[in-house]
Amino acid sequence: MSIVNKPGAISTWYLPGILSGLWLTLKYMIRNLFDKKKMPTLNYPEEVYQYGPRFKGNHILTVKKDGSIRCTACMLCATNCPAQCISIVAAESADQRVEKYPIKYEIDILRCVFCGYCEEACPVDAVRMGPEWQTAGLNGSSFSYDIQHLAYRPQLKGGILSRVDDEERHKFGI
Amino acid sequence: MFELSREGIEFVKKEMTRYETKRSAVIPCLFRVQKENGGWVSPESIAYLAQLMDVPERWVQEVATFYTMFNKQPVGKYHVQVCCNISCAMAGGREMTDKICQSLGVEEGAVSKDRRYTVSRVECLGSCGTAPMMQVNDDYYENLSADKAVKILRELE
Amino acid sequence: MPKVKLNGKEIEVKPGTMLIDAFKQAGEDIAHYCYHPGLPTAGVCRLCMVEIEGNPRMQIACNTVVTEGMSARNNSDKVKEAVRWGLNFHLINHPLDCPICDQAGECGLQDQYMKFGKYTPEMSEQKVKKRKVVSLGERVVLDSERCILCSRCVRFTSEITKTNELGIFNRGDHAEIGTFEDKPLNNNYSMNTVDICPVGALTSKDFRFRQRVWYLKDASSICTGCSTGCKIRVYYNEEGLFRIKPEHNPEVNGYWMCDKGRDIYKHVNPEARLQEARWGQVGNWQVKDIAEALREAGEAIRASVRDSHHSKVALVLTGQQTLEELTAAVKFFLSDLNSRDIYHWINNPEEMEKFDGLLFRGDRNPNTKGLLSLLASEKVSATWAQLEGKLNSHEIETLMVVGPEDPGVFPDLAAKLKLFAKAKRLVWLSSARVAAVDQVTTATWQIPLKSFFEKDGTLVNAQGRKQTLRKIATLIPAAVSVDQAVAVMSGREKAVPMGKFELNWKKTNFFVGERGSL
Amino acid sequence: METKLLSQHYDKPEYVSLKGYLNLGGYEVLKRALKMEPKAIIDEVKASGLRGRGGAGFPTGTKWTFLPENGEPRYLLCNADEGEPGTFKDRIMLERAPHQLIEGMIISAFAVKSAKSYIYVRGEYQMCIRKLEKAIREAYDAGFLGKNILGSGFTHDMDVYSGAGAYICGEETGMISSLEGKKGQPKLKPPFPAVQGYLAKPTIVNNVETLAAVSLILRDGAAAYRKFGTEKSPGTKLFSVSGNVKKPGVYEVPLGYPLADLIQVECGGLDPGRRLKAVIPGGSSAPVLTAEEAMKATMDYECLQGMGTMLGSGAVIVIDDSNCMVDLLKVIMHFYHHESCGQCTPCREGTGWLHKIVHSIVSGEGRLQDVDLIPRVSRQMMGRTICALSDAAAMPAISFVEKFRDEFEFFVREGRSKVKGHLHA
Structure with a gap:
């Protein structure tokens, strides 16, 4: 059973509310002025907050051992994406064991809601959400990430290896 | 290029009328081809036989791959x-x-x-x-x- | 009419019906792969198991003819168990290819696993490896690892086309479909094998990897590739049309269609189309508003009639438009212009009567019969030789040509255009963008027409059957149908209702699971 | 005691030739039979209670009455595609007494009004084929085959067709497919061969021994034939005994004969110092019997069916305690995996799966749940396919695991055979 406390007559006056709000602000201002260490805010961009390792930030396309892209262009991420920010164009690979691969894989990061469904939908650990979150850019096109950026941007140092390996899968007869 | 001997061709012609359907002759004729091809049936010999019998190659190939007595690889003497x-x-x-x-x-x-x-x-x-x-x-x-x-x-x- | 009881439902079926069809007729789900109503029964997938009252053994429904008073069920635990295990057996050697398999989304294995399967796989041994990505000719790719050996394609090539290319080689779980020594499967009906393949073993080269099927919307239409007029299903989304498959029509095409007909979507897509009205001649073309272009063209035609006591106009028609459009054009000439100079452009006279015995006809116009009967009923008897004579003697001032929708089937197009250019002015109506028209040396209006995808109408096929075409969507906003064009040209209307690009279905998942049966 | 009816003269080499066969009373029955009404012959065969000797044990006379009445061309096929592991009686019959079969076939063809018959011999039996072809030529020359046989007005042609190595062609519709020059894949039933068989014409398919027994029945009469055997399984039958017995071979005994006697008396028992472990009574597709069960069994259709196994083609495989049952099951499963025609999914995939499971147990990679999986998979293969090959693979698998479960579990746990010193452990 929930008890509803009806507002008393005093709270219908707006003045006490304003005053208590101003008091709070003043309290923290004074506290921050005298004890900088306890200040909860950061001076971004001079200071950068360190998120946990499981933070889901910007997308990464993983690569295979030979450095080629792991994605098979199955489009499950694009299908699953609630923001419809992934667009893929598939093509036939010259390597028969690969068969299908993306010639275009673009994520419109401005539309992305970082829900992580793409990562979850991927059957081959090809798309992951990495720790980066700084997505600043100067114009519209810099928010549309292509394969080059998603798989081989300098921060990734040559690419992230996928956990799913074709050779191994063949060995197990999958 | 594989070709049957003259007797072989005659054998095939005779087998084709021996049974109620021409298709029945595929198995005996393949045996003959295998014999003349050194113990195995090569793709060329299958194509040759199909042409000789005027039947689809698929009929001959299916039979050749289904039965174990037709060797699909060369065998020794x-x-x-x-x-x-x-x-x-x-x-x-x-x-x-x-x-x-x-x-x-x-x-x-x-x-x-x-x-x-x-x-x-x-x-x-x-x-x-x-x-x-x-x-x-x-x-x-x-x-x-x-x-x-x-x-x-x-x-x- | 035998009465049967299926899962407790009592229905009446035609005598000689197969039990599996009776189940479908009753609206009961029944799993199956190898059964196809258009092919002889093989009975090898063993999934359509039913329990028939009075028979201790389960029977397959596809090889059982219904008898009066038969009572069968496939919802008992025994049958469900058998179907579940049947699927299990199908899947133990099936590769986990779905992410790169084109069939995913309309795959028999996926659909039926979701409906009837759902078990924990217990196979821990190695799967049998077979050949992948084998090219079988110009249109088909084979992946024999995905094949479940239902033998539908083999039966198709041996019983329907009688070309016998495909076979099942080897035996046991090493059996593989294929052609002898990978010979190309290049008959004109090869793509039907792709359609009937319940899994992704045979896929279409043309469609391969271009779209996932759940991104495609589909609608029923009529094939305009030849005068047979097969019933088809067109698959499209906001990026255009992607493929065409046959739809069952027992009167015309049964379950099949030819490979040539599958290409007709290509000349509907915007890149092949005349996008806007243009006026000018070689080297000097001007884009015009469609209504304005039509008004000008109409005035020119009417002027040619007004200025002369005998007709200086002529109309050239092809069997590529609907009956309604052709009628409008003919009426325009007969009643508005009082001219009987109406000519039938026969694109390939020596092949008109050809027929391959199955579906494909040499007459590659969907409505030749309709045009001929229209001309006959209006008693138009002008011959092509007369037109040639008049053009050569420059008697004709304004020539109106309702050109082809698919220029590919008009081998004489360039030659005919040279002939048409002998008229002083040319009104060229066509849905296709034809390079040769841009080279015409006479003053020409190019009016974009709608394709079969974008209009309603009637087509009369070679059997004389009237078939109705339904508008699916608009791709080219400026395109008009011939009757709309004629309305403006004759001065009855001032403007045409401007079309709107309607192909704007977002590429979302259309959940094809419900799209239809295998 | 051996009762030599069919195999009476098998030890005489001259029996192979026409002359020798005639001297020993051959073709006398044919002469008599051709004067009878075809219907009377069928009735006689029916009265004898003769059951198909190929494996299924279907009453022969009844099978013949399935033929439609109209005068369509019809075929008689003799099934000499003996492929069941453990069976070699047909080979002995073809090698020692080809004329006996030919005579039986002419009589049967006369009874079912067939003008053409084929003997489908498995391709490996080249010697039998040569002997049969020679015998048929002799029969033609002597006027027993061809137009107007012995002045009776009955015309019959006979030919030999060589198989090419496929166990499945021993199944009657598989054999018909093979005879049509196709892959030997069994056909859907219905329609049954008696209605639509070879080239979609009515066809009767009978085993070598069945057809040979027809002339025997006509010689002595149905009543005399019924004196042997049991009420429901009358007559004698050739049993091919192989495995760990002193004198393996083909023995003709009346049906209903105790299995223990067959092993101990006819075959001279086991090797000294060995104990009986199991017996497969009807070829590799029959469920196995343990030693105790085998001692109680009599060799007739009903008794074996009652024990959950079957008489099959009468191939008795005697297994002593030096053999590992897991290993033997692997051999059998390899056979069915190899021989599945690949048409029906449960069989095509199931036989392969079973083989892989047993193989992984034998190679020491088995899991304990695999032991249960074998009978579970097998049960789902039974009765689900066009022909009985799937059942034939499933039945031994189930019986091996159920009756020798300890050996399987031991193998999984220890990674070696329970039988000491077994080579394939």
């Missing part, structure tokens, strides 16, 4: 088939196969270097009462032992 099914296995057919391969220096299923032998394991050949046994080309050799079998094979001309 003596195709040694050792039964390794239940009665023969109980009588040591499998050990005998290994021994034969070892003594003749040939890998199972492959052709020996002198092109004389191919040794393969096969299923029941209907000689269970006289196990173990082997078939060399068309002939049965029964009540064998490994040594006996090797001796027989060595003595084949």
Whole structure:
């Protein structure tokens, strides 16, 4: 059973509310002025907050051992994406064991809601959400990430290896 | 390019009218082709036979790949088939196969270097009462032992 | 009419019906792969198991003819168990290819697993490896690892086309479909094998990897590739049309269609189309508003009639438009212009009567019969030789040509255009963008027409059957149908209702699971 | 005691030739039979209670009455595609007495009004084919085959067709497919061969022994034939005994004969120092019997069916305690995996799966749940396919695991055979 406390007559006056709000602000201002260490805010961009390792930030396309892209262009991420920010164009690979691969894989990061469904939908650990979150850019096109950026941007140092390996899968007869 | 001999072509022509349908002649004609092609049926020989009989290649290919008596790989002069099914296995057919391969220096299923032998394991050949046994080309050799079998094979001309 | 009881439902079926069809008729789910109503029964997938009252053994429904008073069920635990295990057996050697398999989304294995399967796989041994990505000719790719050996395609080539290319080679779980030595499967009906393949073993080269099927919307239409007029299903989304498959029509095409007909979507897509009205001649073309272009063209035609006491106009028609459009054009000439100079452009006279015995006809116009009967009923008897004579003697001032929708089937197009250019002015109506028209040396209006995808109408096929075409969507906003064009040209209307690009379905998942049966 | 009816003269080499066969009373029955009404012959065969000797044990006379009445061309096929592991009786019959079969076939063809018959011999039996072809030529020359046989007005042609190595062609519709020059894949039933068989014409398919027995029945009469055997399984039958017995071979005994006697008396028992472990009574597709069960069994259709196994083609495989049952099951499963025609999914995939499971147990990679999986998979293969090959693979698998479960579990746990010193452990 929930008890509803009806507002008393005093709270219908707006003045006490304003005053208590101003008091709070003043309290923290004074506290921050005298004890900088306890200040909860950061001076971004001079200071950068360190998120946990499981933070889901910007997308990464993983690569295979030979450095080629792991994605098979199955489009499950694009299908699953609630923001419809992934667009893929598939093509036939010259390597028969690969068969299908993306010639275009673009994520419109401005539309992305970082829900992580793409990562979850991927059957081959090809798309992951990495720790980066700084997505600043100067114009519209810099928010549309292509394969080059998603798989081989300098921060990734040559690419992230996928956990799913074709050779191994063949060995197990999958 | 494979071609049948004149007698072979005549044989095919005769077989084609021997049965109620032309298609029935595919199996006997393939046997003939295999014989003339050195013990196996090559893709060219299948194409040739299909053309000779005027039937789709698929009919011939299906038959050639379905039945085990048509060899799809070249075989040696003596195709040694050792039964390794239940009665023969109980009588040591499998050990005998290994021994034969070892003594003749040939890998199972492959052709020996002198092109004389191919040794393969096969299923029941209907000689269970006289196990173990082997078939060399068309002939049965029964009540064998490994040594006996090797001796027989060595003595084949 | 035998009465049967299926899962407790009592229905009446035609005598000689197969039990599996009776189940479908009753609206009961029944799993199956190898059964196809257009092919002889093989009975090898063993999934359509039913329990028939009075028979202790389960039977397959595809090889059982219904008898009066038969009572069968496939919802008992025994049958469900059998179907579940049947699927299990199908899948133990099936590769986990779905992410790169084109069939995913309309795959029999996926659909039926979701409906009837749902078990924990227990196979821990190695799967049998077979050949992948084998090219079988110009249109088909084979992946024999995905094949479940239902033998539908083999039966198709042996019983329907009788070309016998495909076979099942080897035996046991090493059996593989294929052609002898990978010979190309290049008969004109090869793509039907792709359609009937319940899994992704045979896929279409043309469609391969271009779209996932759940991104495609589909609608029923009529094939305009030849005068047979097969019933088809067109698959499209906001990026255009992607493929065409046959739809069952027992009167015309049964379950099949030819490979040539599958290409007709290519000349509907915008890149092949005349996008806007243009006026000018070689080297000097001007884009015009469609209504304006039509008004000008109409005035020119009417002027040619007004200025002369005998007709200086002529109309050239092809069997590529609907009956309604052709009628409008003919009426325009007969009643508005009082001219009987109406000519039938026969694109390939020597092949008009050809027929391959199955579906494909040499007459590659969907409505030749309709045009001929229209001309006959209006007693138009002008011959092509007369037109040639008049053009050569420059008697004709304004020539109106309702050109082809698919220029590919008009081998004489360039030659005919040279002939048409002998008229002083040319009104060229066509849905296709034809390079040769841009080279015309006479003053020409190019009016974009709608394709079969974008209009309603009637087509009369070679059997004389009237078939109705339904508008699916608009791709080219400026395109008009011939009757709309004629309305403006004759001065009855001032403007045409401007079309709107309607192909704007977002590429979302259309959940094809419900799209239809295998 | 051996009762030699069919095999009476098998030890005489001259029996192979026409002359020798005639001297020993051959073709006398044919002469008599051709004077009878075809219907009377069928009735006689029916009265004898003769059951198909190929494996299924279907009453022969009843099978013949399935033929439609109209005068369509019809075929008689003799099934000499003996492929069941453990069976070699047909080979002995073809080698020792080809004329006996030919005579039986002419009589049967006369009874079912067939003008053409084929003997489908498995391709490996080249010697039998040569002997049969020679015998048929002799029969033609002597006027027993061809137009107007012995002045009776009955015309019959006979030919030999060689198989090419496929166990499945021993199944009657598989054999018909093979005879049509196709892959030997069994056909859907219905329609049954008696209605639509070879080239969609009515066809009767019978085993070598069945057809040979027809002339025997006509010689002595149905009543005399019924004196042997049991009420429901009358007559004698050739049993091919192989495995761990002193004198393996083909023995003709009346049906209903105790299995223990067959092993101990006819075959001279087991090797000294060995104990009986199991017996497969009807070829590799029959469920196995343990030693105790085998001692109680009599060799007739009903008794064996009652024990959950079957008489099959009468191939008795005697297994002593030096054999590992897991290993033997692997051999059998390899056979069915190899021989499945690949048409029906449960069989095509199931036989392969079973083989892989047993193989992984034998190679020491088995899991304990695999032991249960074998009978579970097998049960789902039974009765689900066009022909009985799937059942034939499933039945031994189930019986091996159920009756020798300890050996399987031991193998999984220890990674070696329970039988000491077994080579394939």
